[in-house]
Structure formats: structure tokens, C-alpha cells
Amino acid sequence: MEMHFDQHISRQFNEDLESIKTEMLEMGGMVTRQVADAVEALATADSELAEKVLRVEEEIDRCEMELDEHATLIIAKRQPAASDLRMVMSIIRIARDLERVGDEASKIAKMAIALTEEGTAPRGYTEIRHIANAVRKMLNDSLDAYTRFDVKSAMETLAEDEQVDMDYRSAVREMITYMMEDPRSISRVMNVLWTLRSLERIGDHAKNICEQVVYLVEGADIRHGNEAKLR
Amino acid sequence: MTTMTLNAGPAVAAGDQAKNPAAEQNAVKTNAEIVKTVGQPFSDQAKLRMRNVNVFYGETQAIHDVSLDIGRNEVVAMIGPSGCGKSTFLRCLNRMNDTIEGCRVEGELTLDGEAIYGPKVDVVPLRARVGMVFQKPNPFPKSIYDNVAYGPKIHGIASRRAELDEIVENSLRRAGLWNEVKDRLDKPGTGLSGGQQQRLCIARAIAVSPEVILMDEPCSALDPIATARIEELIDELRENYTIAIVTHSMQQAARVSQRTAYFHLGKLVEVNDTETVFTNPEHELTEAYITGRFG
Numbered sequence: 001m002e003m004h005f006d007q008h009i010s011r012q013f014n015e016d017l018e019s020i021k022t023e024m025l026e027m028g029g030m031v032t033r034q035v036a037d038a039v040e041a042l043a044t045a046d047s048e049l050a051e052k053v054l055r056v057e058e059e060i061d062r063c064e065m066e067l068d069e070h071a072t073l074i075i076a077k078r079q080p081a082a083s084d085l086r087m088v089m090s091i092i093r094i095a096r097d098l099e100r101v102g103d104e105a106s107k108i109a110k111m112a113i114a115l116t117e118e119g120t121a122p123r124g125y126t127e128i129r130h131i132a133n134a135v136r137k138m139l140n141d142s143l144d145a146y147t148r149f150d151v152k153s154a155m156e157t158l159a160e161d162e163q164v165d166m167d168y169r170s171a172v173r174e175m176i177t178y179m180m181e182d183p184r185s186i187s188r189v190m191n192v193l194w195t196l197r198s199l200e201r202i203g204d205h206a207k208n209i210c211e212q213v214v215y216l217v218e219g220a221d222i223r224h225g226n227e228a229k230l231r
Numbered sequence: 232m233t234t235m236t237l238n239a240g241p242a243v244a245a246g247d248q249a250k251n252p253a254a255e256q257n258a259v260k261t262n263a264e265i266v267k268t269v270g271q272p273f274s275d276q277a278k279l280r281m282r283n284v285n286v287f288y289g290e291t292q293a294i295h296d297v298s299l300d301i302g303r304n305e306v307v308a309m310i311g312p313s314g315c316g317k318s319t320f321l322r323c324l325n326r327m328n329d330t331i332e333g334c335r336v337e338g339e340l341t342l343d344g345e346a347i348y349g350p351k352v353d354v355v356p357l358r359a360r361v362g363m364v365f366q367k368p369n370p371f372p373k374s375i376y377d378n379v380a381y382g383p384k385i386h387g388i389a390s391r392r393a394e395l396d397e398i399v400e401n402s403l404r405r406a407g408l409w410n411e412v413k414d415r416l417d418k419p420g421t422g423l424s425g426g427q428q429q430r431l432c433i434a435r436a437i438a439v440s441p442e443v444i445l446m447d448e449p450c451s452a453l454d455p456i457a458t459a460r461i462e463e464l465i466d467e468l469r470e471n472y473t474i475a476i477v478t479h480s481m482q483q484a485a486r487v488s489q490r491t492a493y494f495h496l497g498k499l500v501e502v503n504d505t506e507t508v509f510t511n512p513e514h515e516l517t518e519a520y521i522t523g524r525f526g
Contacts, residue, residue: 007524079482081509081521219511 038108053109060102090212104198127171138206154213164203270503274302284338308488325361362436368428370420406434426457
């Protein structure tokens with residue numbers, strides 16, 4: 001599939017589009033790293049790594065604002081149409097999703113700090129690891145599909161969210177059992193629950209990114225269960 | 232873009248196209264291979280109906296087999312690079328091409344089912360029904376009042392001064408010019424600003440109560456404020472008229488029209504809802520043109 005974003009008569013326009021795409025993908029790389037670090041900090045009780053996640057979070061917020069500004073400038077200067085317009089719109093939307101993934105990562109980092117302070121290894125880490133691996137893969141694959149304008153792979157990644165949701169629900173049931181078994185564990189297990197919740201949300205954001213790949217390439221808005229719109 | 236309809240000729244096998252996007256692109260750029268218009272060229276509410284229209288200037292063919300409907304109370308925008316035939320096609324609709332030596336129009340063109348090029352058609356009443364606004368404002372070297380009153384007078388729509396007064400005021404009001412000129416109706420139309428002159432020309436066109444208004448780049452000589460006024464006016468006029476507008480401004484086409492037709496090398500490549508054309512065009516030539524790519 002050829003999208004030809006480098007064939008504008010205006011070379012500057014080619015560069016502007018290329019540059020916001022690169023910015024977005026760099027932001028995606030940072031955010032993916034954040035999720036990995038936050039989960040690692042939690043699993044290894046590494047509060048230093050967790051603090052780093054919280055610091056990088058501010059950088060990600062700045063990235064989102066810059067990306068927004070650059071996209072706004074392109075709209076103002078170029079009045080993009082068709083695939084150009086879809087690219088700018090999709091980048092704005094993905095940047096918002098990425099920023100929220102960053103928020104979830106820093107929530108996980110905060111849980112990591114809280115759990116480290118308690119100094120005990122609560123149950124539920126296996127579930128966290130499992131779901132974390134799944135959503136990190138989704139996030140990676142969604143950005144990869146965007147880079148390659150690959151609708152097929154975006155649709156496959158999008159479908160993985162269902163499994164993540166199922167795993168999340170079953171993990172929640174398990175956590176409830178732990179809390180019932182041992183009420184003293186409630187505050188700790190609640191932290192694990194919030195973490196699972198954050199990971200599940202990251203899966204949703206990765207799904208949103210996949211939907212933007214479809215929008216960019218096919219021009220079909222399949223959000224909110226409108227997958228039938230994909231011709 | 233996977234669903235891009237290419238309409239390449241039968242010489243290019245479908246399998247080859249899928250394997251080689253570059254060959255696919257080159258194939259479609261050959262004029263002879265755009266064989267069918269993609270999208271929705273037809274309307275259930277056709278006011279103007281054109282089928283298989285060919286236009287020749289002497290030996291040169293300027294329009295190749297164009298079929299298009301323009302619906303009632305609809306604004307259709309025609310876009311395309313210079314020399315693509317959009318103005319030529321527009322001028323067929325009220326036989327303005329008759330004035331060009333060596334110009335020949337073939338095909339079926341009807342206005343409300345009546346042949347525009349019928350042997351008994353008198354072009355004067357035809358042009359009263361299908362009015363035209365040109366790129367450069369061209370008011371008559373007469374007073375503002377006479378510019379608007381001239382048409383109704385010669386077409387015998389009104390003869391008494393009171394009737395004419397009413398038509399002039401109404402037309403100027405609808406063209407959004409009345410408040411600016413009501414105190415100087417006897418001053419020459421040529422003394423107005425460019426934007427005002429163009430609105431005067433629109434007032435002149437609507438004074439004879441046309442059914443269709445053709446606009447050939449009506450804003451290309453105007454500043455953005457005058458342009459905004461004309462665009463606002465086009466939207467209001469749509470309630471009562473059918474409008475076809477040729478424009479080089481893609482944003483203008485996007486703003487004022489309900490459907491957009493893309494012409495390329497004398498062929499009608501794509502007609503679709505304006506929204507579709509500007510967000511997700513069907514044909515890659517349309518995409519290349521509206522996004523400013525090499526095409």
C-alpha cells in the first residue's frame with residue numbers, strides 16, 4: 001500500500017508531515033518505554049525506576065503539547081485534504097491516547113512506590129506480568145502498524161483487546177478472592193487492582209491507535225463498534 | 232486507498248496492478264484509460280442532465296464523454312487543473328460556446344428534459360434561464376440601477392418603472408449589495424469595488440429570475456472578505472436556484488458545494504459528495520490534485 005506522503009509539490013509540506021509523524025512515533029517510543037519501566041519497577045520493587053517514570057511523564061506531556069501545536073500549524077498553513085488531513089487528524093488523536101497511556105504508566109509507577117514501601121510481595125504479580133506483556137505488545141504493534149500503514153495488522157492487534165479485557169476480568173475475580181481470604185491484604189491488593197485497571201486501559205488506548213491506522217489508510221471511522229464501515 | 236477504483240483499460244490486467252503500484256499509477260495517468268467516472272455523477276432531482284458530452288475545438292477534443300447531473304437546489308463544484316475542460320463544460324450548459332469559432336458540442340444536454348442544443352432553441356431566453364457569472368466582474372458601463380434593470384427590460388419581464396424598481400431592489404438585496412448602493416443607484420457600476428462589482432453581476436444575473444446560475448471562478452479576482460460574502464450568497468441562493476461553480480480554490484469548493492466533480496484532461500474522473508471528495512476521495516487522481524501532489 002502506497003500512501004505517497006512524500007510527493008507533494010511543496011517539499012516543505014512533505015517535511016512538515018514527515019516531521020509530525022516522526023514526533024508522534026518518538027512519543028510512542030517513549031510511552032512504550034514508560035509502560036515497560038513502570039511494570040518493571042513494580043515487579044522488582046525498584047522505587048528509583050518508578051521515580052524516573054514520574055519524571056519522564058512530564059516530558060511526555062510536553063511532547064503532546066508540541067505535537068498539537070505543530071499539527072495546528074499545518075492545518076493553518078496548508079489546509080490539508082484527503083489522506084493528508086486524515087494523517088494530521090489521526091496524529092492528533094493518537095497523541096492524546098499516548099499521553100493517557102503515559103498517565104496510566106505513572107499511576108502504575110505510583111503503585112510501585114506504594115507497594116515497595118510496604119515491603120511485602122503481594123499476590124497478583126503474575127496477573128500483572130501477564131496482562132502487561134499483552135498490552136505492551138498491543139501498543140508496540142499498533143504503532144508499528146501506523147508506521148507501515150498496515151490495516152491488516154492493525155485489525156489483528158485491535159482484536160487482541162478482547163482477550164486483554166477477559167484476562168482483566170478474571171484477574172479481578174481472583175483479587176476479590178484474595179481479599180476475601182485475607183482482609184488484611186485489602187489495601188495491598190487494591191493497589192494491584194488499580195495497576196491491572198491501568199494496564200487494561202492501556203490496551204484500550206492501543207486499540208484506539210489501531211482504529212486511527214484504519215482511518216488514515218481507508219478513511220473509515222470504525223470507532224465505537226463501527227467496524228462494519230471498513231469496506 | 233486499497234479500494235481505489237482505477238478504471239484502467241482492459242490492457243492492464245488486474246493482477247499486474249496489484250503487484251506493481253508504480254505501474255498502476257502510470258497506467259491511470261494515460262488519458263485514454265480513464266474510461267468511467269467514479270462516484271455519483273447522477274442525481275434523482277436532475278435539473279440539468281448531461282450524457283456522453285463531447286466538445287471539440289476544431290480538431291482538438293476538449294471534453295471526452297462526460298455524463299453528469301446537476302440537481303435542483305444543489306451546488307455542484309467543478310475542480311481540476313488548468314485546461315482540464317471544466318470551464319468548457321460549464322459554458323456548454325447555456326451555450327456560451329456557440330460564440331467560439333470552430334467549437335462543436337455533441338451529446339445529450341437537457342434542462343428540465345428539454346434539449347439545450349435543440350434546433351428550435353433560442354439562446355436568448357435559454358441564457359435568461361441559465362444565468363452566468365464570470366471570473367472578472369464585468370458590469371455594463373451604465374449606472375448600478377441600469378445594470379440590474381437591463382435584463383428584465385429586454386426580456387420583457389418588467390416594463391413599468393415601479394416594477395423595475397422592485398426587481399432592482401430585490402435583486403440587489405439578494406446579492407447582499409443593497410445597503411451599500413441604495414443611495415447611489417445612478418452612479419456607474421464600474422465605480423464599485425471588485426467585490427461589489429461581482430455582487431452587482433450576481434444581482435444582474437438573478438434579476439431575470441434564472442433557474443440555474445453558472446459561476447466561472449467568481450471569486451478569483453476578489454479579496455478574502457469579498458469572497459466570504461459571495462460564498463455566503465451562494466449558500467443563500469441555493470434555496471431558489473441550481474448552481475454550478477468552477478473554482479480553483481479547493482477550500483471554496485469544499486465550503487460551498489454539496490457535490491464536487493473532478494475533471495482531468497477533458498474527462499470527468501470523479502463526482503462525489505463534497506465531504507467524501509475532501510476527506511476520502513475514491514480516485515487517486517482526485518487525491519493527488521486536492522492534496523497538491525505530483526499528478
